[in-house]
Amino acid sequence: MIEGKNISKSFGDRPVLENVSVILVKGQTNLIIGQSGMGKTVLLKCLVGLLVADQGQVFYDGREFSKMSFNEMKEIRQEIGMLFQGGALFDSLTVEENVMFPLSMFTEQTLPEKLERANFCLSRVNLENANKLYPSELSGGMKKRVAIARAISMNPRYLFCDEPNSGLDPPTAHLIDELIREITLEYNMTTVVVTHDMNSVLEIGEKVYFIYKGKIWWEGDKNNILQTDNPELQEFVFTSELTKKLRPVKRG
Amino acid sequence: MKYLFHFGRYLSMLRQAFQRPQKQSIYFRQILVEMEKLGLASVGIVAIISVFMGAVLAIQMAFNIDTPLIPSYTIGFVTRQSVELEFSPTIISLILAGKVGSRIASELGTMRVTEQIDALEIMGINPAAFLILPKIVASMIINPFLIAMSMLLAVGGGWIAGIFTGLFPSSEYIYGIQSFFHLYDIFYAFVKTVVFAFLIASVSAYNGYYTKGGALEVGEASTNGVVYSSISIIFMNLVLTQILLA
Numbered sequence: 414m415i416e417g418k419n420i421s422k423s424f425g426d427r428p429v430l431e432n433v434s435v436i437l438v439k440g441q442t443n444l445i446i447g448q449s450g451m452g453k454t455v456l457l458k459c460l461v462g463l464l465v466a467d468q469g470q471v472f473y474d475g476r477e478f479s480k481m482s483f484n485e486m487k488e489i490r491q492e493i494g495m496l497f498q499g500g501a502l503f504d505s506l507t508v509e510e511n512v513m514f515p516l517s518m519f520t521e522q523t524l525p526e527k528l529e530r531a532n533f534c535l536s537r538v539n540l541e542n543a544n545k546l547y548p549s550e551l552s553g554g555m556k557k558r559v560a561i562a563r564a565i566s567m568n569p570r571y572l573f574c575d576e577p578n579s580g581l582d583p584p585t586a587h588l589i590d591e592l593i594r595e596i597t598l599e600y601n602m603t604t605v606v607v608t609h610d611m612n613s614v615l616e617i618g619e620k621v622y623f624i625y626k627g628k629i630w631w632e633g634d635k636n637n638i639l640q641t642d643n644p645e646l647q648e649f650v651f652t653s654e655l656t657k658k659l660r661p662v663k664r665g
Numbered sequence: 666m667k668y669l670f671h672f673g674r675y676l677s678m679l680r681q682a683f684q685r686p687q688k689q690s691i692y693f694r695q696i697l698v699e700m701e702k703l704g705l706a707s708v709g710i711v712a713i714i715s716v717f718m719g720a721v722l723a724i725q726m727a728f729n730i731d732t733p734l735i736p737s738y739t740i741g742f743v744t745r746q747s748v749e750l751e752f753s754p755t756i757i758s759l760i761l762a763g764k765v766g767s768r769i770a771s772e773l774g775t776m777r778v779t780e781q782i783d784a785l786e787i788m789g790i791n792p793a794a795f796l797i798l799p800k801i802v803a804s805m806i807i808n809p810f811l812i813a814m815s816m817l818l819a820v821g822g823g824w825i826a827g828i829f830t831g832l833f834p835s836s837e838y839i840y841g842i843q844s845f846f847h848l849y850d851i852f853y854a855f856v857k858t859v860v861f862a863f864l865i866a867s868v869s870a871y872n873g874y875y876t877k878g879g880a881l882e883v884g885e886a887s888t889n890g891v892v893y894s895s896i897s898i899i900f901m902n903l904v905l906t907q908i909l910l911a
């Protein structure tokens with residue numbers, strides 16, 4: 414379980430997060446949703462310590478992460494897998510080297526063992542026959558999938574995904590959602606997914622936080638999000654023609 | 666004030682970089698990779714510049730001492746002294762600051778703005794130690810070889826110039842480059858080289874490592890890396906010359 418307590422963060426005099434508290438439960442997929450520019454990525458980065466929050470605390474299974482020094486953080490970080498919004502693949506390494514990289518740094522595995530693991534992770538994101546390519550030779554969606562494979566290569570206890578399926582076609586997006594849910598259950602991970610894709614919300618939203626104007630505006634899950642009477646969330650949820658049809662009819 | 670901030674942050678970057686590496690084997694491989702990227706790739710340009718500058722130095726010297734009062738072996742002697750004391754350690758280091766410095770700054774800058782450095786950090790790797798230290802160590806190992814090569818080629822360039830122009834006899838030149846040789850001068854030259862290598866790698870790394878923004882800022886970081894490492898070389902040249910030769 415990851416707990417963020419009263420996190421505030423501003424850039425200059427522009428507040429982005431104000432007193433945000435979240436509880437991210439183990440063994441389930443926790444979603445952070447919200448419109449573009451609302452601070453989802455900033456929240457994720459505060460949780461993993463890439464940004465230092467102005468105020469607030471973060472706990473990883475009771476360990477107070479926000480107070481730790483870089484060296485103390487290292488231990489927890491080796492249990493974190495993170496997918497960045499832009500992929501953040503290492504340009505100078507091939508696809509398989511990217512996926513094997515954490516294994517090379519932190520395990521004593523032999524090359525065949527690492528390769529086997531890399532191929533396994535790549536097959537889970539449906540990416541075969543791209544092993545020897547460099548990131549510059551990949552499409553946007555392929556980069557994303559390699560980045561997911563790298564994030565899960567160490568079997569992390571905590572998995573953070575910043576928009577895992579933006580830029581992917583619907584079947585692949587669905588596959589990634591499935592994969593995230595599967596491995597979360599399989600390894601009892603604490604998974605945090607940032608998204609603005611309503612399909613994902615309805616598929617894997619076991620816990621959903623809606624961020625609006627720097628605050629947690631609504632929290633719930635995939636089963637009650639469609640019944641919301643929160644106007645800002647309604648606007649977010651019922652934008653597409655498809656979801657408009659799902660909108661509950663107003664009574665009265 | 667601004668300079669103090671940068672100097673403080675530079676020192677804190679160095680402190681982070683000089684920490685025990687995660688895994689020795691990977692770290693040594695990184696040093697070899699950097700030695701190839703930063704050193705071997707510069708052999709060509711250093712060689713060409715050295716031969717031509719040595720030739721020009723010798724020819725200018727020959728024109729300047731066009732009097733029978735000064736023996737012509739002086740041409741060899743002065744060419745060697747200029748090359749050994751100043752031209753190879755300082756000018757070639759400045760050239761390397763341009764070539765290697767921009768490379769280091771833009772590589773790290775790109776890694777920063779595309780979140781590759783964040784990705785390292787999130788894995789629990791110390792990005793400064795992983796990325797910067799191998800570059801510093803590799804430069805400090807490989808630059809002395811480049812400078813030594815430059816010295817030999819520049820002195821050789823002067824000799825070739827003599828043969829082609831007929832301005833001074835080859836035997837006099839060879840006698841000249843062997844006279845009044847002080848080992849201490851070589852020591853001075855290599856101390857400078859190693860210090861400059863450290864400055865090139867660390868100052869340009871600093872400029873790249875803290876890049877904020879996008880492609881535009883990476884370009885800026887690369888330029889700044891060259892400018893500030895050149896300035897620091899010029900400044901340290903003065904300081905070291907005072908300390909070592911005064």
Ligand SMILES: Nc1ncnc2c1ncn2[C@@H]1O[C@H](COP(=O)(O)OP(=O)(O)OP(=O)(O)O)[C@@H](O)[C@H]1O
Nearest residue numbers: 424429447448449450451452453454455456498609
């Ligand atoms: N390093 C930074 N410096 C200054 N402002 C920043 C920085 N990072 C983010 N911001 C600002 O914080 C706000 C929230 O950004 P964030 O990246 O968290 O949005 P987001 O919710 O992830 O949006 P998207 O869905 O488009 O990714 C934005 O207004 C952005 O301009």
Ligand SMILES: [Mg+2]
Nearest residue numbers: 453454498575
């Ligand atoms: Mg974002």
